Amino acid sequence: MKAWQANIRTVTPYVPGEQPKGGNLIKLNTNENPYPPSPLVKKAIDEMDYDTFRKYPDPSSTVLTKALCEYYQMEEDEIFVGVGSDDVIAMSFLTFFNSEKPVLFPDVSYSFYQVWAELFHIPFETPVLNEHFLIRKEDYYKENGGIIFPNPNAPTGVFMPLSEVEDIIAHNQESVVIVDEAYIDFGGESAAGLIKKYENLLVVQTFSKSRSMAGMRIGFAMGNKELIRALNDVKYSYNSYTMNMPAQVLGAEAVKDDCYFRQTVEKIITTREKAKERLSELGFVFPDSMTNFIFASHKEKKAEDIYLALREKQIFVRYFKQPRLDNYLRITIGTDEEMEKLYDFLEKFL
Numbered sequence: 001m002k003a004w005q006a007n008i009r010t011v012t013p014y015v016p017g018e019q020p021k022g023g024n025l026i027k028l029n030t031n032e033n034p035y036p037p038s039p040l041v042k043k044a045i046d047e048m049d050y051d052t053f054r055k056y057p058d059p060s061s062t063v064l065t066k067a068l069c070e071y072y073q074m075e076e077d078e079i080f081v082g083v084g085s086d087d088v089i090a091m092s093f094l095t096f097f098n099s100e101k102p103v104l105f106p107d108v109s110y111s112f113y114q115v116w117a118e119l120f121h122i123p124f125e126t127p128v129l130n131e132h133f134l135i136r137k138e139d140y141y142k143e144n145g146g147i148i149f150p151n152p153n154a155p156t157g158v159f160m161p162l163s164e165v166e167d168i169i170a171h172n173q174e175s176v177v178i179v180d181e182a183y184i185d186f187g188g189e190s191a192a193g194l195i196k197k198y199e200n201l202l203v204v205q206t207f208s209k210s211r212s213m214a215g216m217r218i219g220f221a222m223g224n225k226e227l228i229r230a231l232n233d234v235k236y237s238y239n240s241y242t243m244n245m246p247a248q249v250l251g252a253e254a255v256k257d258d259c260y261f262r263q264t265v266e267k268i269i270t271t272r273e274k275a276k277e278r279l280s281e282l283g284f285v286f287p288d289s290m291t292n293f294i295f296a297s298h299k300e301k302k303a304e305d306i307y308l309a310l311r312e313k314q315i316f317v318r319y320f321k322q323p324r325l326d327n328y329l330r331i332t333i334g335t336d337e338e339m340e341k342l343y344d345f346l347e348k349f350l
Contacts, residue, residue: 006020006059006098006305009119010285011115011116011118011119012118014111014112014115014263015114016030017023017029017030017031018030018181018316019314020314022314024144024314025079025314025315025316026246026314026315026316026338026340027316027334027343028275028315028316028317028332028333028334028338029213029316029317029318029330029331029332030239030318031154031183031208031213031291031292031330031332032087032208032212032214032332033209033210033214033264033292034213034214034268034333034334034338035268035269035333035335036212036214037211037213037250037254038062038212038253038254038256038257038260039255039259039260040160040253040256040257040259040260041213041250041254041255041257043253044249044250044253044328045246045250046233048249049247051147052245053246055245055251056201056241057241057243057244057245057248058245059236059240059241060218061081061248062318063248063249064218064220064247064248064249064251064252065079065081066244067123067251067256068081068177068220068253068255069183070255071255071258071265072192072298074195074222075164077224077225077228077229077328078195078223078224078228079220079221079222079228080220080221080223080224080228080231080235081218081220081221081242081243081248081251082220082242082243083217083218083242083243083247084206084208084218084219084234085180085182085204085205085208085218085219085220086112086219087219087242088204088219088220088221088231089112089113089116089148089178089180089204089219089236090116090126091229091231091235091238092094092176092178092202092221093116093117093120093122093147094176095230095231095233096146096176096202096227096230096240096299097117097120097122097176097192098144098145099145099146099175099211100123100145100257101123101143101144101145102123102124102125102144102145103117103122103123103124103144103145103146103147103148104125104126104127104140104142104144104146104148105124105126105147105148105221106126106127106128106129106131106135106140106153107126107127107128107129107324108133108148108153108155108324109126109149109153109154109158110150111153112178113148114126115137120146121146125144127139127140129153129156129183129262131338132158132223132283132287133156133287133295134156134160135149135151135153135160135164137164137167137168137171137180140168140171140172141172144172144175145175146151146167146175146176146177146178147172147175147176147177147178147339148178148179148180149175149178149179149180150179150180150181150182150183151165151179151180151181151184151188151191152183152184152186152187152188152289152290153190153271154182154291154293154320155185155244155249155320155330156287156295157286157287157288157289157290157291157294157295158185158287158289158290159187160289161186161188162188162189162190162191162307163174165166165179165191165194165211165244166191166194166198167202169191169194169198169200170198172200173198173278174200175200176200176201176202177198177200177201177202177203178201178203179191179201179202179204179321180204181203181204181205182204182205182206182208183189183209183210183290183291184205184210185209185210185261185265186209186210186268186269186292186294187267187269187290187291188274188290188293188316188347189287190203190205191203192222195222195223195224198307198348199224199226199227200224200227201223201224202221202222202223202232203221203222204219204220204221204222204225204229205219205221205222206218206219206220206317207251207254208220209291209292210239210261210264210268210292211254211255211261212254212267213250213251213254214248216246216250216251217225217245217247218247218251234347237241239314248305268333269337271333271334271335271336272291272294272337273287273290274339275294275333275339276288276289276294277342278339278343279294279296279331282297282298282346282347282350283298283300284296284298285297285298289307292332292333293330293331293332294299294326294330294331294332294333295329295330296330296331297328297329297332297343298325298350300328301350303319303326303327303328303329304319304321304326305330306329306346306349307319309349310342310345311343315341315342315345317329317332318331
């Protein structure tokens, strides 16, 4: 080994979902929204003055923050925005998880949590989900340096009732509890209503799923003003201009169009419920999803075999080759037309 190589930080990186190229394919592997963003977003793009791109963006993302404040009934100092929820959560790890005690998150969960913990040298423990892929709230009663979990969970799609979420927060008021709500708009009640009650709660959401803007990379956190101030202090010490100007403007327009947002979410929920019926008829079993995907295993066929067969036909779903997950497929909910093509192929293959 060369001397300079000894100083390189080595980590096991997060593996993002495959981004296949080409137009003649069905992409059901990265939980993107199958419908376009709000027409207000398109209108804002058409009217955007490209000359403004030569200037730095607003480091406070004021226009987007104000839109979020109005929509979620929060104060400006109770919201933090970042480049996707990944950026927001990574910043949160840096800001809040600095104890020598381990951070707790589920063993089957968003795999980026472990990557960040290792990257930032944060000790962690991963309480095991039960046989039904449910979080056991009692596993989070022990001493810790912070807690984070998705609700609904990913990749399982399972929603934890708000009463149990609150129970975990109430038992851990000496550490920061982060509830990652990337999929909350597709089912269940947000923990945002608990922010006024618990000063140690941070709720993180994203525009990537329900608001059809994965390509713009917009995420945000809601919490006590002291938490938000600490996040901003770290952000300004790391990169003051994290969010570009178009993302700020277009994100604000997406928030304003509540009618379109609700219609789109409802279409996905309707297709999801239909997918549960169709996949059950085809021999799949799965936890009851409250997200825009279904985490499914077949009673007879191996998940990897199904995944590879689908891939040959340019139908992409997510397969996790890892313990506890290697016989499951995560199937994003697409349009009705895309889902019908999936069912047609599965009927023939199975």
